[in-house]
Amino acid sequence: xxxxxxxxxxxxxxxxxxxxxxxxxxxxxxxxxxxxxxxxxxxxxxxxxxxxxxxxxxxxxxxxxxxxxxxxxxxxxxxxxxxxxxxxxxxxxxxxxxxxxxxxxxxxxxxxxxxxxxxxxxxxxxxxxxxxxxxxxxxxxxxxxxxxxxxxxxxxxxxxxxxxxxxxxxxxxxxxxxxxxxxxxxxxxxxxxxxxxxxxxxxxxxxxxxxxxxxxxxxxxxxxxxxxxxxxxxxxxxxxxxxxxxxxxxxxxxxxxxxxxxxxxxxxxxxxxxxxxxxxxxxxxx
Amino acid sequence: xxxxxxxxxxxxxxxxxxxxxxxxxxxxxxxxxxxxxxxxxxxxxxxxxxxxxxxxxxxxxxxxxxxxxxxxxxxxxxxxxxxxxxxxxxxxxxxxxxxxxxxxxxxxxxxxxxxxxxxxxxxxxxxxxxxxxxxxxxxxxxxxxxxxxxxxxxxxxxxxxxxxxxxxxxxxxxxxxxxxxxxxxxxxxxxxxxxxxx
Ligand SMILES: [Zn+2]
Numbered sequence: 001x002x003x004x005x006x007x008x009x010x011x012x013x014x015x016x017x018x019x020x021x022x023x024x025x026x027x028x029x030x031x032x033x034x035x036x037x038x039x040x041x042x043x044x045x046x047x048x049x050x051x052x053x054x055x056x057x058x059x060x061x062x063x064x065x066x067x068x069x070x071x072x073x074x075x076x077x078x079x080x081x082x083x084x085x086x087x088x089x090x091x092x093x094x095x096x097x098x099x100x101x102x103x104x105x106x107x108x109x110x111x112x113x114x115x116x117x118x119x120x121x122x123x124x125x126x127x128x129x130x131x132x133x134x135x136x137x138x139x140x141x142x143x144x145x146x147x148x149x150x151x152x153x154x155x156x157x158x159x160x161x162x163x164x165x166x167x168x169x170x171x172x173x174x175x176x177x178x179x180x181x182x183x184x185x186x187x188x189x190x191x192x193x194x195x196x197x198x199x200x201x202x203x204x205x206x207x208x209x210x211x212x213x214x215x216x217x218x219x220x221x222x223x224x225x226x227x228x229x230x231x232x233x234x235x236x237x238x239x240x241x242x243x244x245x246x247x248x249x250x251x252x253x254x255x256x257x258x259x260x261x262x263x264x265x266x267x268x269x270x271x272x273x274x275x276x277x278x279x280x281x282x283x284x285x286x
Numbered sequence: 287x288x289x290x291x292x293x294x295x296x297x298x299x300x301x302x303x304x305x306x307x308x309x310x311x312x313x314x315x316x317x318x319x320x321x322x323x324x325x326x327x328x329x330x331x332x333x334x335x336x337x338x339x340x341x342x343x344x345x346x347x348x349x350x351x352x353x354x355x356x357x358x359x360x361x362x363x364x365x366x367x368x369x370x371x372x373x374x375x376x377x378x379x380x381x382x383x384x385x386x387x388x389x390x391x392x393x394x395x396x397x398x399x400x401x402x403x404x405x406x407x408x409x410x411x412x413x414x415x416x417x418x419x420x421x422x423x424x425x426x427x428x429x430x431x432x433x434x435x436x437x438x439x440x441x442x443x444x445x446x447x448x449x450x451x452x453x454x455x456x457x458x459x460x461x462x463x464x465x466x467x468x469x470x471x472x473x474x475x476x477x478x479x480x481x482x483x484x
């Protein structure tokens with residue numbers, strides 16, 4: 001069978017295999033070449049391909065495990081969000097429908113979800129190593145504060161307590177009750193943060209690095225985001241080194257946390273977020 | 287957001303979801319994924335078997351759906367079928383990238399098929415998909431075993447006719463004939479699905 005000169009009859013006999021994509025390479029090219037110039041074969045091929053497509057239904061649907069399902073969903077939405085924000089309305093086949101005004105008018109809620117999704121790729125399970133590093137960071141801050149006569153007793157206590165938290169986390173991290181949220185920033189700088197949620201005692205510990213100082217009259221506010229509400233976990237300001245540790249106690253059903261976020265708010269804090277979060281993270285699947 | 291589209295007639299919804307996906311709405315992708323991941327995962331799992339990159343392939347299939355959502359044409363079959371075709375292609379890419387001729391048999395010693403030909407309803411399928419499934423399974427069950435084998439080695443195994451001939455120890459011409467006959471019978475049996483789609 002030669003590449004050129006395949007007759008209609010020869011091609012016709014191979015259409016079924018072509019539809020199944022089961023032809024050997026050379027034959028595949030020859031049949032395809034004929035089909036391109038033959039309306040009858042094209043039509044027949046389209047029908048056969050539609051039938052082949054139906055064969056997928058013979059397979060029993062089977063959901064992925066919860067961990068896989070959530071993981072893939074998170075990655076997909078993160079990619080999609082990144083894809084959307086990176087693709088300017090230049091693509092010829094989409095620019096007509098890509099109406100900027102609509103994006104602008106989309107509700108704050110959807111913006112939140114989009115932002116939450118956009119950092120999922122950065123989420124990973126906590127490693128002992130990471131927690132250890134955080135403890136070292138806090139320990140260093142404590143050592144330097146302890147040597148500083150102007151450091152208040154309260155700030156020393158707070159750091160010591162944060163260290164104790166870390167110690168406890170190190171001890172408990174492999175336990176079943178600790179969920180970890182790794183957070184990433186949407187801003188140009190690269191603040192990073194992690195939220196530790198000890199579900200057995202409803203304790204939340206938030207550790208952030210590289211935070212810029214809030215503007216005058218402003219503060220940062222930490223939020224626990226569920227499907228239906230955003231719960232304030234308190235306001236905070238980072239220290240001179242850009243580090244912050246926030247602890248909160250709040251009982252939340254194990255599966256209800258959708259994301260954790262930090263917004264820039266007026267100094268007194270807000271009942272509900274008034275700005276788009278600049279740090280946000282979603283719960284790791286585990 | 288229905289978790290997995292229980293008994294939902296998803297036809298028009300899916301088209302709308304694709305439209306929103308084409309417009310860059312990633313929440314639509316989330317809904318679309320929630321609805322169809324069991325079906326996509328089933329197909330990918332069937333083709334890749336117990337391989338550890340099943341998850342990646344499922345992701346790639348939905349990613350392609352996201353990227354190509356604007357190119358889906360209503361007249362050319364249901365959204366689900368379109369999605370499953372993508373899923374199969376991505377899974378076969380993966381299989382073929384690793385090895386043209388896989389070692390693990392798709393058809394067992396006695397020629398029994400690994401696809402379970404039982405139209406057991408699955409709660410994660412909508413009625414339309416479940417209906418489709420029973421029609422396809424009935425059509426496959428009606429094929430003579432050797433024709434079904436040729437078809438499945440091609441469809442799920444991603445094998446070429448020559449490879450199927452090698453695998454089964456049959457002459458290439460025999461495989462070609464079996465595959466043709468199988469497809470012709472399917473064409474008759476599945477006509478009802480084509481009519482529904484258009
Ligand atoms: Zn022709």
